[in-house]
Amino acid sequence: MIDPLIRKLTSIAPLTVDEEAALGQIPTLVSHIREQQDFVREGDRPNRSALLLDGFVVASKITRAGKRQITSIYVPGDIPDLHSLHIDTIDMTLTTLVPSTVAFIPHEALRDLCSAHPQLCFALWRTTLIDASIFREWVVNTGQRAAVARAAHIMCELLVRLRAVGLADGDVIDFPMTQAEFGEALGLSPVHVNRVLQDLRSRRLIELKGRRLTVIHWGGLCGLAEFDPTYLHLRAESEGAAKPSLATP
Amino acid sequence: MIDPLIRKLTSIAPLTVDEEAALGQIPTLVSHIREQQDFVREGDRPNRSALLLDGFVVASKITRAGKRQITSIYVPGDIPDLHSLHIDTIDMTLTTLVPSTVAFIPHEALRDLCSAHPQLCFALWRTTLIDASIFREWVVNTGQRAAVARAAHIMCELLVRLRAVGLADGDVIDFPMTQAEFGEALGLSPVHVNRVLQDLRSRRLIELKGRRLTVIHWGGLCGLAEFDPTYLHLRAESEGAAKPSLATP
DNA sequence: CGAAATCTTGAGTATAATCAAAAACGGTGG
DNA sequence: CCACCGTTTTTGATTATACTCAAGATTTCG
Numbered sequence: 001m002i003d004p005l006i007r008k009l010t011s012i013a014p015l016t017v018d019e020e021a022a023l024g025q026i027p028t029l030v031s032h033i034r035e036q037q038d039f040v041r042e043g044d045r046p047n048r049s050a051l052l053l054d055g056f057v058v059a060s061k062i063t064r065a066g067k068r069q070i071t072s073i074y075v076p077g078d079i080p081d082l083h084s085l086h087i088d089t090i091d092m093t094l095t096t097l098v099p100s101t102v103a104f105i106p107h108e109a110l111r112d113l114c115s116a117h118p119q120l121c122f123a124l125w126r127t128t129l130i131d132a133s134i135f136r137e138w139v140v141n142t143g144q145r146a147a148v149a150r151a152a153h154i155m156c157e158l159l160v161r162l163r164a165v166g167l168a169d170g171d172v173i174d175f176p177m178t179q180a181e182f183g184e185a186l187g188l189s190p191v192h193v194n195r196v197l198q199d200l201r202s203r204r205l206i207e208l209k210g211r212r213l214t215v216i217h218w219g220g221l222c223g224l225a226e227f228d229p230t231y232l233h234l235r236a237e238s239e240g241a242a243k244p245s246l247a248t249p
Numbered sequence: 250m251i252d253p254l255i256r257k258l259t260s261i262a263p264l265t266v267d268e269e270a271a272l273g274q275i276p277t278l279v280s281h282i283r284e285q286q287d288f289v290r291e292g293d294r295p296n297r298s299a300l301l302l303d304g305f306v307v308a309s310k311i312t313r314a315g316k317r318q319i320t321s322i323y324v325p326g327d328i329p330d331l332h333s334l335h336i337d338t339i340d341m342t343l344t345t346l347v348p349s350t351v352a353f354i355p356h357e358a359l360r361d362l363c364s365a366h367p368q369l370c371f372a373l374w375r376t377t378l379i380d381a382s383i384f385r386e387w388v389v390n391t392g393q394r395a396a397v398a399r400a401a402h403i404m405c406e407l408l409v410r411l412r413a414v415g416l417a418d419g420d421v422i423d424f425p426m427t428q429a430e431f432g433e434a435l436g437l438s439p440v441h442v443n444r445v446l447q448d449l450r451s452r453r454l455i456e457l458k459g460r461r462l463t464v465i466h467w468g469g470l471c472g473l474a475e476f477d478p479t480y481l482h483l484r485a486e487s488e489g490a491a492k493p494s495l496a497t498p
Numbered sequence: 499c500g501a502a503a504t505c506t507t508g509a510g511t512a513t514a515a516t517c518a519a520a521a522a523c524g525g526t527g528g
Numbered sequence: 529c530c531a532c533c534g535t536t537t538t539t540g541a542t543t544a545t546a547c548t549c550a551a552g553a554t555t556t557c558g
Contacts (some may be wrong), residue, residue, distance in 0.1 A: 001271070063475055067393050069389040069392045069393045072385075083378040083381065086371055086374055086375040087379070087482050088482075089482070091385075118364060125377070128374070128381065130379055132377065133336070133340060135381055135384030135385055136340075137310075139309045139391060140312065140320065141382060142436065144314075144316050147545080177503065178505090182505080186549090187392030188506085189547055191507090191548080193548055194506060195506090195507095195546090198506085210555090210556090225297065230338060230340050233338070396513080437515090438514070438515050439537090440516080441514055443537060443539090444514090500558095501558090503554100503556075504553100504555070507552075508551090508552100510549085511548075512545100512547070513544105514543105514546095515542100515543080515544070516542080517543095519538105520539075520545105521537080522535105522537070522538080523535080523536070523537080524533100525533090526532085527530105527533105528529105528530090
C-alpha cells in the first residue's frame with residue numbers, strides 16, 4: 001500500500017525491518033483523484049496528509065493578477081502536505097496534473113509513528129528538509145538562470161527524482177505538464193516555453209512528444225542547466241542510479 | 250543567551266516553563282563574526298547549527314556564471330542551518346551582512362533536546378517548515394511579480410519578521426543590504442534595483458536611507474506587493490503586532 | 499468526424515539587463 | 529575640519545530577453 005513511501009524514504013536513508021513494518025501498519029484512506037483536481041486548498045486545516053501513490057501533483061499559489069505559480073512538482077512517494085502536520089493553515093493549493101492515487105494518512109497516525117520510532121520521525125523531518133532544499137534551488141533557478149537553462153534544470157531534476165523511486169524508463173520519463181503548465185512552474189509565458197522547447201530540441205538535448213520526455217544527451221542537458229543533484233540529497237546509490245556523471249558538455 | 254530563540258519559538262507557538270528551562274540548558278559556543286564573512290559553506294558537513302543572536306545573515310548559492318542568488322535572509326532568533334541536523338551536506342553558503350553574533354549549538358545537544366522534549370522537537374521541525382514556506386513564497390515572488398512588487402514584498406516580509414522578534418522600531422527597521430545585495434535577493438540587476446527603489450520612494454510608500462528602512466504607507470506597500478503574511482505562520486498575537494491590517498491601497 | 503485543447507508561428511512591445519560614467523556618501527587620516 | 533579614498537548610489541543610452549496579442553496548425557479525445 002505505502003510501498004512508494006518506503007521506496008522514497010529508502011532512497012534518502014536506510015530503514016530497519018522494524019521501521020518498515022511500522023510504516024506498513026499505518027492506516028490510510030486510498031483515494032483516486034481525477035486530473036486537474038484541487039484536493040487541498042489554501043486556507044484548509046486538514047487533520048491528515050496526502051501520500052502520493054501514483055500520478056503527479058503540483059503545489060501552486062495564485063497571484064492577485066490571476067497568474068498561477070507552480071512552486072513544486074510531486075512524484076509518487078512524496079507527501080506534498082506533510083508540513084500540515086505541524087503548521088495548521090495550508091498556504092498553497094495541491095492539484096493533480098493527471099489522474100492520481102493518493103493515500104490519506106491521519107496526522108494522529110503520524111504522531112504515533114514519531115513517538116514510537118524517533119528515527120522514522122527524523123526521516124520524515126528529513127523529507128520536509130529536502131523539499132525546502134528543492135525550493136531553494138527553484139529560487140536560484142527562477143532568479144538567476146535564463147529561460148532555456150531554467151527549463152532544462154527542471155527536466156534534470158524530474159528525471160533524477162523519478163529515477164530515485166524507480167519511475168524512469170532509462171532516459172525516458174512521463175512529463176505530465178502541458179507547455180502552459182510548465183510555464184507556470186518556470187515563471188515563463190506559454191509562448192516563450194514553446195520557443196525554449198524548440199531550442200532544446202534543436203540542440204538535440206531532448207525529445208518531448210505528448211507527455212513523454214526523452215533525454216538524448218544527459219551531459220549536455222546538465223551542463224546547460226548547471227544541474228548538480230546534491231540539493232536532492234539522495235543516497236549515493238540512488239543518485240548513482242541517476243546517471244553516470246554530470247560531465248559538462 | 251538563547252533569548253532570541255525563545256522569542257522566536259514563542260512567536261510561533263507557546264512554550265511551557267519546562268521547555269524554556271530546557272532551552273536555557275543548551276550548551277553553546279558564542280562567536281562574533283565580522284561582516285561579509287562566509288561562516289558556513291557549500292559542501293560543509295557540520296556537527297553544529299548556528300543560532301543567530303544579533304545581526305543579519307543571508308543564505309546564497311553561486312551559479313557557474315558567477316552570479317549569486319540570495320535565497321533567504323535570516324534575522325536574530327533564526328537557525329539558518331538547522332537542516333544540517335538531518336541533512337549531512339550543506340548545499341548553500343551562509344554569509345553575514347553586518348557584524349553578527351552567532352551561538353553554535355552542537356547537533357548532539359539538539360538531538361538530546363528532541364528526545365527529552367517531543368514538543369520542542371516539533372517546534373524546531375516547525376521552524377524548518379516555516380522556512381520552507383518562505384522559500385515557496387520567494388518562488389512566487391521571483392516567478393510572477395514585477396520588479397517593484399517583488400522588492401516591496403521582501404520589505405513587507407522583513408518588517409513583519411523583525412517585528413515578531415521585537416526588532417522593529419515602529420515602522421522603522423534595519424535594512425542591512427546594499428542595493429547590489431538586494432538585487433541578488435530579488436534576481437534583479439543593481440541598476441534596476443535602484444530604479445525600483447526610486448519608484449517606491451516616489452509613490453511615498455517607503456523611505457530608505459543608509460541602512461534604515463521606514464515604511465511610510467504600510468497598506469499601500471502591502472497592496473502593491475500583494476503581501477499576505479499567512480505564509481509566515483506567526484501566532485495571531487505576533488502577527489497582530491505586525492500591523493493593523495493589509496488593506497488594499 | 500468534429501470540437502476543444504494544445505502547440506506553433508509571427509509581429510510588435512515592455513521590462514529589465516548591460517555598459518559606462520558621474521555624483522554622493524562614509525569613513526580615515528592629516 | 530577637511531581632503532582623500534573606496535564604495536555605493538544615481539543617471540543616461542543601448543540592447544536583449546521575454547511578454548502580449550493574434551491567428552493558424554496540429555493533436556487529442558469523445
